[in-house]
Amino acid sequence: MSGPPQVTRISQGALTLRGTPAVPGIAAAPAVRPAPRLRPDLRSEPVAESDRASEREAFLAATAAVADRLRERATHASGAAAEVLSANAAMAADRGWLGVAEISIAAGSPAAAAAIAATDQFAEVFTKLGGLMAERVTDLRDVCDRVVAELAGAPEPGIPTPQRPSILLADDLAPADTAGLDPNLIVGLATSRGGPTSHTAIIARQLGIPCVVAIAGLDDVPAGVQVLIDGSAGSVAVGPDPETAARAVAEYRRRESRTAAWTGPGATSDGHPVEILVNVQDAAGARAARSHPAEGIGLFRTELCFLDHESEPSVAEQADIYRDVFDVYAGSKVVIRTLDAGSDKPLRFADHPDEANPALGVRGIRIAARDSGILDRQLDAIASAAADRIPTPWVMAPMISTAAEAKSFAAAVRARGLVPGVMIEVPAAALLAEAILEHVDFLSIGTNDLAQYTMAADRMSAELAALTDPWQPAVLALVARTATAGTSAGKPVGVCGEAAADPLLACVLAGFGIRSLSAAGAAVAAVGAALSEVTLDDCRRAAAAVLATSDPERARAAARAALDPVGR
Numbered sequence: 001m002s003g004p005p006q007v008t009r010i011s012q013g014a015l016t017l018r019g020t021p022a023v024p025g026i027a028a029a030p031a032v033r034p035a036p037r038l039r040p041d042l043r044s045e046p047v048a049e050s051d052r053a054s055e056r057e058a059f060l061a062a063t064a065a066v067a068d069r070l071r072e073r074a075t076h077a078s079g080a081a082a083e084v085l086s087a088n089a090a091m092a093a094d095r096g097w098l099g100v101a102e103i104s105i106a107a108g109s110p111a112a113a114a115a116i117a118a119t120d121q122f123a124e125v126f127t128k129l130g131g132l133m134a135e136r137v138t139d140l141r142d143v144c145d146r147v148v149a150e151l152a153g154a155p156e157p158g159i160p161t162p163q164r165p166s167i168l169l170a171d172d173l174a175p176a177d178t179a180g181l182d183p184n185l186i187v188g189l190a191t192s193r194g195g196p197t198s199h200t201a202i203i204a205r206q207l208g209i210p211c212v213v214a215i216a217g218l219d220d221v222p223a224g225v226q227v228l229i230d231g232s233a234g235s236v237a238v239g240p241d242p243e244t245a246a247r248a249v250a251e252y253r254r255r256e257s258r259t260a261a262w263t264g265p266g267a268t269s270d271g272h273p274v275e276i277l278v279n280v281q282d283a284a285g286a287r288a289a290r291s292h293p294a295e296g297i298g299l300f301r302t303e304l305c306f307l308d309h310e311s312e313p314s315v316a317e318q319a320d321i322y323r324d325v326f327d328v329y330a331g332s333k334v335v336i337r338t339l340d341a342g343s344d345k346p347l348r349f350a351d352h353p354d355e356a357n358p359a360l361g362v363r364g365i366r367i368a369a370r371d372s373g374i375l376d377r378q379l380d381a382i383a384s385a386a387a388d389r390i391p392t393p394w395v396m397a398p399m400i401s402t403a404a405e406a407k408s409f410a411a412a413v414r415a416r417g418l419v420p421g422v423m424i425e426v427p428a429a430a431l432l433a434e435a436i437l438e439h440v441d442f443l444s445i446g447t448n449d450l451a452q453y454t455m456a457a458d459r460m461s462a463e464l465a466a467l468t469d470p471w472q473p474a475v476l477a478l479v480a481r482t483a484t485a486g487t488s489a490g491k492p493v494g495v496c497g498e499a500a501a502d503p504l505l506a507c508v509l510a511g512f513g514i515r516s517l518s519a520a521g522a523a524v525a526a527v528g529a530a531l532s533e534v535t536l537d538d539c540r541r542a543a544a545a546v547l548a549t550s551d552p553e554r555a556r557a558a559a560r561a562a563l564d565p566v567g568r
């Protein structure tokens with residue numbers, strides 16, 4: 001089998017540009033670029049006073065024509081594409097924008113220059129607002145370019161229709177252009193600007209076109225050269241070795257069809273079961289997850305239900321919320337986690353102390369030491385929601401660091417007839433897994449926090465992302481020792497952090513002895529499909545090879561070599 005695409009592997013010597021992954025997928029094809037947009041001469045003489053009324057009329061006629069055309073295209077599109085086209089049509093008819101341009105025209109500005117000046121003014125405001133508003137600047141400039149072309153009697157600016165499948169490279173595509181793309185002809189999309197939530201990315205996702213945005217150096221890549229785009233890795237290889245590129249595309253297609261065909265339950269090709277579960281945060285999320293082939297819930301993050309609550313919900317209110325989630329997976333395994341409040345997820349009613357370092361502060365189970373009532377009431381609510389359910393829901397505590405914490409939590413859970421477990425997120429807990437397992441029935445490894453605390457690197461820091469990579473051998477060593485402790489104790493150990501969403505790593509985890517993998521719904525089929533292609537022995541070999549490495553890249557390479565010896 002092969003895991004997720006690796007830039008170093010697929011590009012082999014080609015110049016590889018990096019950006020932000022937006023839509024997964026791999027494609028290789030020649031590059032095409034949009035035709036340059038019309039740039040009118042802004043230094044022209046002021047319009048004579050007697051002509052200004054007709055200049056204004058020409059401007060309003062051009063904006064109306066552009067709005068009509070965008071509206072018309074919206075009626076032929078669907079989903080996000082239709083929404084974007086309608087929103088852009090509304091922009092072309094926006095009273096505020098038209099009004100600013102009309103004032104310039106009344107002062108003597110030619111219509112095209114007035115449209116551009118009004119656009120610049122709005123773009124500056126949007127950019128200052130940042131976030132989603134800043135990403136709308138491309139939409140606005142696109143509308144303006146269309147109006148300028150209309151005023152000049154020129155054809156609408158836009159992308160070429162290539163003769164054969166191509167990869168479109170652009171500064172940032174106009175949403176109206178993206179919405180009109182034919183996925184059979186434009187097989188990849190790469191932009192030097194934009195974000196993963198820009199309209200370009202949203203529509204590319206809807207059309208299923210692999211897309212990478214915010215790529216440094218893309219402007220220097222000319223049309224005509226062969227490129228290999230990898231939407232998961234966020235890379236564009238320029239002039240890749242043709243054979244390597246063809247192999248990468250073929251492997252991607254194979255993986256896609258394998259994933260689409262996988263329906264569970266989780267097991268290796270020789271029948272070793274590994275439960276494939278989903279992470280959820282509420283009933284709506286659980287319902288959405290049902291469209292994916294998971295066997296149950298491996299992590300219900302309860303604190304996420306209450307982030308906007310001023311006061312603690314009553315036991316009855318909590319029970320209703322938990323019951324709704326349990327109902328979605330009635331008859332299946334459900335693992336619910338008690339409140340992991342604190343650090344990046346503070347709850348107003350949890351009475352967090354003022355802390356200089358909240359990630360190392362009173363978080364998760366530590367809140368119970370200050371106020372055991374919150375935990376007791378939550379366990380009462382879980383017990384009420386779990387009454388008469390088969391199988392009995394499993395309940396676990398976050399941020400356990402000592403065996404004593406596990407012992408007292410397990411007693412409280414057992415007293416309510418529920419199945420107790422704890423998360424392994426703190427290196428101390430991984431190192432004392434045997435002692436903790438004396439008290440609880442299962443462990444679930446939170447690799448997100450385990451990586452953060454093992455590597456002393458904030459999981460929220462983009463700058464330190466290489467350190468919080470779950471492939472860090474130090475992190476994997478702790479995961480492996482926890483799994484071994486579970487195997488010796490005859491108690492199941494699962495993984496519910498992001499590591500469980502990585503198909504290649506999933507095989508390694510199975511090799512360590514991990515019995516369940518819980519990830520976001522969208523990730524589970526790829527994980528299940530990857531496991532179904534390897535034997536338990538393959539996984540064990542990969543696990544041993546990974547543990548012999550000393551950096552994430554080598555760990556990945558070792559896993560790949562063990563699981564994919566012929567380099568399919």
Ligand code: PEP
Pocket residue numbers: 299301340425445446447448449450496497498
């Ligand atoms: C983890 O830390 O890996 C985990 C699953 O918990 P959370 O991401 O909610 O902190």
Ligand code: MG
Pocket residue numbers: 398425446448449
């Ligand atoms: Mg955690």
